[in-house]
Amino acid sequence: MLCDICKQNVATVHLTQMVEGKTKKVDLCEACSKEKGVDDPTGFSLADLLLGLGAAQEMAQAAAGTDLKCPACGFTQADFKKTGRLGCADCYTTFAEGLEGLLKSMHKGTKHIGKIPQQLQQHKDCAEKLDRLQKQLEKAISDEDFEQAAVLRDEIKHAREGLDSPAAGQTP
Numbered sequence: 001m002l003c004d005i006c007k008q009n010v011a012t013v014h015l016t017q018m019v020e021g022k023t024k025k026v027d028l029c030e031a032c033s034k035e036k037g038v039d040d041p042t043g044f045s046l047a048d049l050l051l052g053l054g055a056a057q058e059m060a061q062a063a064a065g066t067d068l069k070c071p072a073c074g075f076t077q078a079d080f081k082k083t084g085r086l087g088c089a090d091c092y093t094t095f096a097e098g099l100e101g102l103l104k105s106m107h108k109g110t111k112h113i114g115k116i117p118q119q120l121q122q123h124k125d126c127a128e129k130l131d132r133l134q135k136q137l138e139k140a141i142s143d144e145d146f147e148q149a150a151v152l153r154d155e156i157k158h159a160r161e162g163l164d165s166p167a168a169g170q171t172p
Helices: 030-035 047-050 055-062 077-083 089-092 096-106 118-142 146-164
Strands: 013-019 022-028
Touching: 047 118, 089 096, 118 146
Parallel strands: none
Antiparallel strands: 013 022
8 A cells, every 4th residue: 555645655654533424544654654743742643633633732722821730630731732632530620621622523512411221211201200190180189170180199100110110220
């Protein structure tokens, strides 16, 4: 495989990057990779590669003139630029201003939402249904609609059985 830049030498350095869901590959020879700073830590930023060109500079500009250092682990912005990683959980707070723009460009937002296990979601839905039925029962009693109250009482009993069953996420 030939180098993508010079088209003459054999490619020995292979870089892969995902951009907008598409894979982009760059194959470089030893000379071109050195020229582009891929193997020189001062000229190449792993953060730039991972987060997109200029990402590490954006973080550095956000804290222009400040030499921020994480109080918990001692990690600096230069360390982030070299490794593309943060040192600890406190780094997110320390470097929050610079990271916000990077995270927005990489993800849908800046807050992790995650997923809920299916059994827990079913348990939560059942509990919400139980609360809603309980409010309807109270309203039916206050309106003296005792026939509706009896129906709701039976539904509540059935919902409580579902909430207490192992299938709803509870252990026996």
